[in-house]
Amino acid sequence: MTAPAPATDGPAAHEPAAHEPAGDEPAVHGAAGGGPAPFVRVRVWDLPVRLIHWLLVLDLVALSVTGFLIGTPVIDPGGGVYWMSWTRTIHKVTAYLFIALIFARLCWHLRSPNPWSRWTEWIPSTRERLGQIVPSLRFYMFLTREAPPVVGHNPLAGLTYCVLYTMFGVEIVTGLVLWGAEGTGWASWLTGWLLHIVPLPTLRLIHHLIMWLTWGFMIHHLYSAILVDRVEGTGVMTSIFSGNKFLPKDHR
Amino acid sequence: MTRESGRPLSARLADAGVDRRSFLKFCAGITATLALPAQMAPRVAYALDSVDRPAVIWLEFQDCAGDTEAFLRSRNPSVADLLLGMISLDYHETVMAAAGVAAEKARDDAVARGGHLVIVEGSIPTGIPGSCTVGGRSAEQILRESVRGAAGIINVGTCSAFGGIPAAGPNPTGAVRVEDVVSEIPVVNLTGCPVNADNLTATIVHFLTFGEFPARDRFSRPLFAYGERIHDTCQRRGHFDAGQFAEQWGDEGHRRGWCLYRLGCKGPSTFHNCPSVRFNGGTSWPVAAGHGCVGCSEPSFWDSMSPFYDRLPHVATSGLDLTADQIGVGVLAATATGFAAHGVGKVVQHRVAAHRERQAADRLAEDAETPAAETDGHGDGDGSGDGTAGAAAPAGKAVPSSETDGGRETGEVK
Numbered sequence: 001m002t003a004p005a006p007a008t009d010g011p012a013a014h015e016p017a018a019h020e021p022a023g024d025e026p027a028v029h030g031a032a033g034g035g036p037a038p039f040v041r042v043r044v045w046d047l048p049v050r051l052i053h054w055l056l057v058l059d060l061v062a063l064s065v066t067g068f069l070i071g072t073p074v075i076d077p078g079g080g081v082y083w084m085s086w087t088r089t090i091h092k093v094t095a096y097l098f099i100a101l102i103f104a105r106l107c108w109h110l111r112s113p114n115p116w117s118r119w120t121e122w123i124p125s126t127r128e129r130l131g132q133i134v135p136s137l138r139f140y141m142f143l144t145r146e147a148p149p150v151v152g153h154n155p156l157a158g159l160t161y162c163v164l165y166t167m168f169g170v171e172i173v174t175g176l177v178l179w180g181a182e183g184t185g186w187a188s189w190l191t192g193w194l195l196h197i198v199p200l201p202t203l204r205l206i207h208h209l210i211m212w213l214t215w216g217f218m219i220h221h222l223y224s225a226i227l228v229d230r231v232e233g234t235g236v237m238t239s240i241f242s243g244n245k246f247l248p249k250d251h252r
Numbered sequence: 253m254t255r256e257s258g259r260p261l262s263a264r265l266a267d268a269g270v271d272r273r274s275f276l277k278f279c280a281g282i283t284a285t286l287a288l289p290a291q292m293a294p295r296v297a298y299a300l301d302s303v304d305r306p307a308v309i310w311l312e313f314q315d316c317a318g319d320t321e322a323f324l325r326s327r328n329p330s331v332a333d334l335l336l337g338m339i340s341l342d343y344h345e346t347v348m349a350a351a352g353v354a355a356e357k358a359r360d361d362a363v364a365r366g367g368h369l370v371i372v373e374g375s376i377p378t379g380i381p382g383s384c385t386v387g388g389r390s391a392e393q394i395l396r397e398s399v400r401g402a403a404g405i406i407n408v409g410t411c412s413a414f415g416g417i418p419a420a421g422p423n424p425t426g427a428v429r430v431e432d433v434v435s436e437i438p439v440v441n442l443t444g445c446p447v448n449a450d451n452l453t454a455t456i457v458h459f460l461t462f463g464e465f466p467a468r469d470r471f472s473r474p475l476f477a478y479g480e481r482i483h484d485t486c487q488r489r490g491h492f493d494a495g496q497f498a499e500q501w502g503d504e505g506h507r508r509g510w511c512l513y514r515l516g517c518k519g520p521s522t523f524h525n526c527p528s529v530r531f532n533g534g535t536s537w538p539v540a541a542g543h544g545c546v547g548c549s550e551p552s553f554w555d556s557m558s559p560f561y562d563r564l565p566h567v568a569t570s571g572l573d574l575t576a577d578q579i580g581v582g583v584l585a586a587t588a589t590g591f592a593a594h595g596v597g598k599v600v601q602h603r604v605a606a607h608r609e610r611q612a613a614d615r616l617a618e619d620a621e622t623p624a625a626e627t628d629g630h631g632d633g634d635g636s637g638d639g640t641a642g643a644a645a646p647a648g649k650a651v652p653s654s655e656t657d658g659g660r661e662t663g664e665v666k
Contacts, residue, residue, distance in 0.1 A: 071563060072577070073495055073514065085493040140594075142601050181481060181521070192470060199556030200521040201547070205565045205576055212580025216587040223591040227598060 038249035044152055045243045046114045052105050053240060059098050060218075064211050066091040071208055095175055102168055116152030122162050124155035139231075147231060151247065157224060164217050167210050174207040260301045265337050285454040285529060286466065287476040299461035300338060306460070307368040309359055309398050310344035313384050313391045314418040314427055315374025319409040320346045322446035322531070338460060339369070345386075356387045359398065366401035369459070371452075372412040372430050375419055379426020395433055404438040404465055405430060408452055410548055413441035414471075420554035431472070440465040441472040443524075445548035450529050451477040471551060473523070482519035482545050485527040488512065506542065516561040517544030524549045 045053075066087045069075065073084055109119040124130050135148040136156040147154055153161075173191055180188025181200060194203070229236040234245045262275050279297040283290065312320070324347065341347070343359040350358055362368050376391050377383040384391035399405055407430050410416040418427035431439055442451050455474055458466045466474040483489065491497070491511040498506035499514055511517070522545050526537040538545055547557035559566060567574045574582075 073497060075495060078495075080494065082493045082495075084495040142597055145602060145605055183480070183484065195470065195551075199550065199552050201518070201556045201565050204521070205567070208564060208576045209579060212576070212583050215580075216583045219584065219587045219591060223595065227595065231598070 039246045040249055041244050042151060042247055043114070043243050044116045044239055044245045046112065046117055047243070048104070048108050048112070049114075049117050050240060050243055052101050052108070055097070056101050059094050059101060060214060062094045063091060063098060064215065066094065067208070067211055071204075092179070095172075095179075098168075099172055102165070102172065106165075121152050122158040122165075124158065129155045129158075145231070147228060151245070157228075160217070160220070164214070167213055167217075171207060171210045171214075174203045174210075177203050178207065261303070261305075261337055262301050268337065270337075279457075282450075282454050282457045285450055285476065286458055287479075296457060296461050300457065303338070303460045305338060305340045306403070307342045307362040307365065308339045308371060309342055309362055309368060310371045311373065311394060311398060312345050313372070313374035313376050313395070313412070314425060315409065315411050317346055317373070318446040319373045320344070323408075323449045323452060339456065342368075353387075363398055363400055363402075367403050368401075369404055369406060369456070370399050370402045371406045371408055373408050375411040375415045375425075375427035375429060376433055377418070377425035378428050378433075379424070383425065392433060395430065399434050399437050402437055404440065404459065405434065406452070406455060407431075407439065407441045407443075408447040410443045410445050410550075410553065413443045413473075414551045414553075416445065417554050420552070438465055439472050440468060440474055442477070443471075443473060443549035444526075445553075448477070448524075448526070448529055448531060451525070469523070473549075477525045477529070478523040478549065480523065480525070482522045482524055482526055482539070485525070486519055486539055487527060488539060509542075512539060512542075512544040514563065515544050516559065516563055518547035518550075518553075518557045518560070519545040521557065522547040522550050 069087050070084070070091060073087075075083060108117055109122070112118050115121070120126065120129070124133060132148045132150065133155050135144065136154040138144045139147045139154075140156070152158075173194070176187040176191040177194050177200070180190070180192045198206075225236055225240075228234075234247055236245065239245045262272055265275055266272070276293075276297055279300065280290070280293045283293040283296050288296075310320075342362040343355065345355075348355055348358075372395065376395060378392060382390055386394060389397070407413040411418055411427075412430045415423075415427050415429045418425055419429070431441075440455055442448075442455060444451075451474070454476065455466060458464075458474075466476055468474055469478055471478075483492070486492075488509065488511045491509070492513055496505060496508075496510040497514040498510045498512055500506065501515065506512075506515075513520070517539065519539065526545070527539070530537045530540070544560070546560045547553045550557065556565065562575070564576050567576070567579060
């Protein structure tokens with residue numbers, strides 16, 4: 001199986017990061033004494049990516065819980081406490097944060113100096129990335145044991161984020177229509193024209209369904225991360241905390 | 253009816269037994285309905301008093317006459333009188349005294365003079381040729397001819413404004429709204445099932461006072477009546493914010509007048525001034541009577557707002573009728589099951605492959621004892637398919653290669 005070799009992975013993972021190497025010139029670890037396993041530490045997820053990732057997780061939890069309660073207000077009404085009003089307020093504030101985070105991530109896709117934070121990681125456009133699609137598919141379909149060697153995501157994983165962000169986009173737009181319906185002028189001006197095409201209750205339904213689909217994605221996301229972590233042994237699971245992956249020296 | 257010019261409205265009303273005080277009260281009330289400042293009331297009164305009565309043609313197509321009923325059964329006794337005094341209702345199938353050719357002629361004469369208002373009730377059937385034919389002319393023909401030279405069109409009720417119930421799926425008559433048939437004439441949509449007579453009166457007063465229809469929203473509905481959501485002006489809103497909901501018809505919350513949101517009230521999706529203007533002379537309105545809003549003043553309400561007693565629409569096909577939450581939980585369960593199965597598959601795949609590798613290594617070791625074993629030292633260069641195709645490969649080919657886990661983790665590189 002894929003148990004990581006403790007002699008190399010352990011010390012490397014805990015070594016203090018004296019300098020942060022850029023993606024192009026990775027620092028070499030574990031090969032000092034000409035040992036058997038030369039691993040390189042690569043800063044794959046830069047700070048904005050990790051920050052946005054974890055803020056999004058917290059935000060999605062808050063949005064989902066408040067959103068579900070708005071749709072199904074099951075809390076026993078005690079009266080006196082305007083908890084529905086508060087729940088909707090929290091939903092709106094966290095929705096503002098959500099829009100800001102998505103917008104920031106999209107900007108970072110265009111501006112980041114880190115190649116694994118850029119849009120090319122999500123949308124396979126180079127010959128190399130396109131060529132990895134079939135091997136990735138073969139890996140998930142049990143035809144090979146190994147995922148194709150990549151530093152960040154394999155192209156299929158990248159594409160799932162396109163799907164996720166499309167869902168987020170629909171969620172933001174439908175949310176803005178609902179917001180506009182409450183009398184928020186700019187939201188109505190921006191998205192109210194949609195009501196000519198889709199009735200308001202249908203938009204509510206879509207808004208609600210995508211919440212569930214997002215949690216379906218979460219299951220997939222967590223599973224895939226564990227799978228890749230086990231198979232590749234590059235420290236995917238810890239990389240989203242530390243930003244670092246540990247790749248074989250011959251990688252790339 | 254003939255046009256009567258010259259005499260002020262108040263004088264004509266006095267003849268009809270409506271005194272000046274009632275007239276001024278009406279003007280003040282209608283000014284408030286139009287959301288105009290109170291200082292505008294005298295201007296409204298002056299304008300109404302001096303205005304020439306416009307000719308009005310009231311057309312009925314695919315309708316239930318509910319809007320006519322709402323208009324005629326207004327509980328405020330003077331409103332209908334006032335309205336009939338303000339306008340010259342030259343054609344209205346349900347209430348006019350004339351019949352046959354004379355009635356048709358009255359309409360044609362009004363159209364010939366031009367500058368008239370056309371009030372439309374009901375949707376227009378376009379899928380059945382010749383349907384709703386009156387005097388040899390189809391609904392569509394009558395509409396097209398009647399709006400020629402008109403100053404404006406007032407659609408009363410959701411059917412003429414949005415197609416309404418006749419246009420609901422599967423729309424067997426090919427019903428369309430008025431705006432799908434005519435264009436280039438100002439249209440105001442007074443939706444609702446039925447229209448609120450006070451909003452109709454106010455719209456006509458606005459037209460007579462300012463010479464144009466009031467400001468409208470994206471669906472051509474006047475903002476004074478459709479500018480705010482029912483939910484935002486609802487008398488039960490406090491219970492919503494406090495989370496106090498009726499959960500069953502007739503339960504404690506319902507008896508205490510709590511919010512009907514969980515019983516499917518569509519107030520949050522519906523724009524109308526029902527909570528403030530109410531119906532039948534301000535007597536009541538659905539939510540006050542204990543029934544949730546069904547969203548009757550919104551486009552395609554019969555399809556999009558149903559089921560009326562559930563919060564969200566269902567996802568329904570011929571064989572299925574699922575709520576969003578049922579689908580959501582199903583998606584989560586399916587995702588979790590699917591990936592758990594995939595995980596088991598991956599574990600099995602690796603176990604099997606590792607087992608085969610061990611066997612192959614054993615055989616290689618056996619072969620190494622005999623000198624003739626050096627057949628293929630480079631291993632499986634392709635590496636792909638080693639999980640399943642490994643069984644068919646010759647024993648000597650399954651040497652651990654750089655493409656396998658073992659190869660990577662012991663640092664063997666290509």
